[in-house]
Amino acid sequence: VFWRCLNRLRAGQERQGGQQGGSAQRSRSTETAEGEDELEEVLVSEQKLVTYLNCFVLHKNPRIGDEGVETHIKAMVNLWETQTLQGRNSFPHPRDGALIKAFTKALRTGRSALAAAKLDDAWKHSLRDGYDPDEHNKISKWYLGQAVADAQGSWARARFDFLMQHAIMGRSEDLRNAKLSSLYLHSSRPQASKAVVVSIKHSKTNTEARREFGIAARHKNEDVCPIGAMVFYFFDRFHVKKESFPDFSSRAAWYDIQLLVDEDERGGVTWSDQAKILRKAFEELNISSSKLTHTMRGAAARHAHEAGCSESSIRIHGRWTASGDQLIERYLTGIAVQPVRALSGFSISGGDHYLPRTLLDPPNDLARKLWPQVDEAETAVRARQAAGGEKDEAALAFLEMMRWLRLVLLQDAALLSTTYPSLPIWSMEPFTSTEFHAFRSALTTTISGTPHPLEVTVTEIIPRLGHALADLRSSVAETTEAFKQAISTQQAENDRLRLSFETAIATLSSSIERHDRADEARAMTQQVIMSSITALASASSSLESPHTSQHEQQQQTIQLLVRLLSNSTVSPALSGPPVSAATVPAASALSSPLSGSQSLELTGITPTSSSPSSPAVLSSSAAALTGPAPISSLVPPTTPLVPPATAPCPSLPAAPVLLPRTILCLAATVKTVNELAREWYEGRDGYMGICARLLAKDEGLASKGAAARKQICRWRRVIAVLEELVAQRGWRRPEAVAAIDHHLKHEKYGLRTLADQHLAKDETRLAWVQALLPPSSSSVSGS
Structure with missing residues (x-):
């Protein structure tokens, strides 16, 4: 109705303005009058909805609430839906537009500002709004x-x-x-x-x-x-x-x-x-x-x-x-x-x-x-x-x-x-x-x-509760007594177990102590035997005799003794009573000359886990093995190595004990050919060289499995090239070592790359050796 009245007012204004235009204007007025029925049809749109709310609803009731405004909007939306279903309204949904949203938001904001300006009661819209x-x-x-x-x-x-x-x-x-x-x-x-x-x-x-x-x-x-x-x-x-x-x-x-x-x-x-x-x-x-x-x-x-x-x-x-x-x-x-x-x-x-x-x-x-x-x-x-x-x-x-x-x-x-x-x-x-x-x-x-049912229930329940509480007290007392007895029994059992553990610990401590004393005595015996072998090796190297098969057999026997003793277990703590000569019969036997038909029988030495002996003994033994001195004319020394059985043997100083080193432990410290040659031929820090340990079939080198064996294979390739330069090219070992290290430093790679990429195959190894030689040497060798 609002929009129909508004349309009629607009049509009347147009007719009044058209009266001054002559017959043309009169015909236009006639057309307007004929189309008056069309003006009666009002199609809902967003703009018309906002105008209706602002000029009619709010003008009629300025204090209308949000619910009242929403009711008018719903009515207009229902009319729009009806017109849309009839196919007479092509306007978009009136509620989805930005204009109606801005209008309702401004309406709420303005109402809040008006309430603040009028100092309305702040109690409204609080938690106590309404009644309790x-x-x-x-x-x-x-x-x-x-x-x-x-x-x-x-x-x-x-x-x-x-x-x-x-x-x-x-x-x-x-x-x-x-x-x-x-x-x-x-x-x-x-x-x-x-x-x-x-x-x-x-x-x-x-x-x-x-x-x-x-x-x-x-x-x-x-x-x-x-x-x-x-x-x-x-x-x-x-x-x-x-x-x-x-x-x-x-x-x-x-x-x-x-x-x-x-x-x-x-x-x-x-x-x-x-x-x-x-x-x-x-x-x-x-x-x-x-x-x-x-x-x-x-x-x-x-x-x-x-x-x-x-x-x-x-x-x-x-x-x-x-x-x-x-x-x-x-x-x-x-x-x-x-x-x-x-x-x-x-x-x-x-x-x-x-x-x-x-x-x-x-x-x-x-x-x-x-x-x-x-x-x-x-x-x-x-x-x-x-x-x-x-x-x-x-x-x-x-x-x-x-x-x-x-x-x-x-x-x-x-x-x-x-x-x-x-x-x-x-x-x-x-x-x-x-x-x-x-x-x-x-x-x-x-x-x-009539009493309240809850009072009746309580009156009936109280006697039952009394009986239930009495039964509960009796049950609690019985449970407490049984619990005390169980605690006493458990305490006695705990005391018995504690006494058993203390007895077992004392027995174990005594056994460990006896085992330690036996290990100390065994270590003293091994030291005496090593001293005897060292003296024997020194005496053998000081004599001059022709290189015979008997001499070779004696040398192999001494090498066997050194390897067996190097693999023996030496206790870390060498403290205890002095060892007499009677406790080591093998010492006197080793002081006599060795014949080719004799077989050296070591008694009292039981090889166990690999553990090196003293550095002094191993170094002297290695020196004796490398020298070609015969031992056919070996005689016992004038001064006995072991005092008589009647005289007590003074306690020997404790020698430093070295743990066995595997090939992977050595690989962590070997970075150059110079270090490798030293470890291979001479050894270091009191240890035998790798070559000697390989000849003695020392299983401790390859104790880490495939990785250790592969590392030994790499070093063998490097040593083979080194020996080839010394034997075939006429270089001295220090010169060959220095030349290889200089070449590796210049090419910026290490021993592993050298062994795996350059020395693994014959053609790459030959090419690498040719690159190492000076131009003059390589040309001569090529011719």
């Missing part, structure tokens, strides 16, 4: 107080509206749009606890008629019970206000009856009707809230959360679940027990549901005075269904609920009539009857004389 449980009770009592002062007002309806919306976390339209046919009774299991369910098919977020439910149970406190408020509202509606009881002859006769009705028009209430009374209650009770009819939804959610309800259960109870959830819509039906318990004043875990006012049911004759049409209507509906007529399960459910509400009204009235004796309804039947007074007296007497 105590204020919830005050609001309900305020409605009862207003009913006392004004009997003709709609206080019963307003109280029911407030308490029921709080119980179901409802919006204002949830009850405003509800029908009587939307109500029915639900009973929980396994303990029977009845609750009233409101079917909500349409709401602000439910535009697709999803199945949603609001559920409320009787409150522990009758002052704030939503079911009691509903039954008092029904009594006010059908008894006090004399509204006709619903006609259940057909579905059409009662399905459209509203749950909340206006007293004057007997039609549905409006938002203003709800807000007017609620605003007055908040003002008189000094309750600050940023919302009005939506306050109950947020306050109930906070109360349930403070009571310990889970977020998911609050979402289900308050119908905040997303659309399309098949589990909730079709199977769980949107009912959560925890919020129902919490908003009824009970623990969310259950087990404490107890209503003292339900201890006694009113007599049937007294109950039938309330809505006497219930029994007749139920009989008629069942008879119609039995005769094959229209089936109406909703009518039977509503009548069942009304029959139960009779008991609720009488039970709550028995207590409220004492608390609020000035309410006008107590002057009406059936509350003025003797049956009601008798029932009220009996109920109050029963309540006062």
